[in-house]
Amino acid sequence: MDLSPTFFELQFLFAESIVRVSHLNFEEALLDFTNLYMQFPIDRSFDPTHPVWQAYLTGLRQAPERAMWTYTFYQHKRELHSPYPYGCFHYSYLPEENTIRYHFANADMSGSGPLSKERMPVRLQELKMMFAKIKKQYGDIPTVRGNSWLYNIDAYRRLFPVQYTQAMKVVDGEFQYMSLWGQFLQRDGRVHRHLADAFLSCLQKSKTIEGLASCFPYQVLSPQSPIALFYEFYEV
Structure with a gap:
């Protein structure tokens, strides 16, 4: 992008x-x-x-x-960046936490929305391939953790086990990361004008850092669960 x-x-x-x-x-x-x-x-x-x-x-x-x-x-x-090995997804392993972190980026060239219902089977297949690789390399030991504003969106949450996204923590202080700022972007890298306008209007009225932070349309959410839920969900 x-x-x-x-x-x-x-x-x-x-x-x-x-x-x-x-x-x-x-x-x-x-x-x-x-x-x-x-x-x-x-x-x-x-x-x-x-x-x-x-x-x-x-x-x-x-x-x-x-x-x-x-x-x-x-x-x-x-x-x-070279294309992600699993379509719109890639992952990293954090040994100090024994945790899998995965990341999403729009690499869908179909012309449809990457999180649309039409493309949901493709996204699920990408995740199945990714977690099959993770299982082969890391087995049942790691936990899985996400971190993104995208968990506010039903179309994103439905790609993952329901139990995983039922209890999510709000993550503050993500101002330096795309996990927060990415919510303003369209698929082509341009800004969603209506979101930006509402954001800027809110900024003008806010008088504290906390107030400014609350102007972001979506909070960053972080789910976490045992990896066994993912193996079962994707049938790997």
Whole structure:
């Protein structure tokens, strides 16, 4: 997905709102309350002194159009990912937690919505293949954990065992991740205008960081369960 300048501008406006209600300056707010650092990409340290981040800020200070400068910098630095091995999904194993984390991205080229009823059999087959591989490699020991705004959507939840999504924790402080910001994006990387407009209207009225956080249409939710539920659900 190719992100748009409008998506970056939306994050700039959120950062400006953070500055208004906090002690942070604009560049600190960009680092702590937007997804920009992760998009260039650098790493997950969020080190304000990292040379790539500093190069970005230097250009931003001089740029006549901040969103276009950010888009250009992003295009230059972004990594073009190879297709996910399981269609719209891939996974990682966290040994320190003995946990499987899986990730979703729209790699559906059919022209239909990736979470539409028409494409649900394809998504389920992708997940079946993925969990068959996980079972072969890790057996019955790991747990499975998700982390995304997408769990607010029935079309996403129906891809997983019902027991898995019955009790989900709300995850706060995800301002630096696409697990929160992804809710504003259409399939082509453009911004959902009606969501963005409602979000910006809410920001203007909010006077605390907590109030600004509540302006996001959806919260980030995190389900977790034993992996045996998935093996049974996908019949692997």
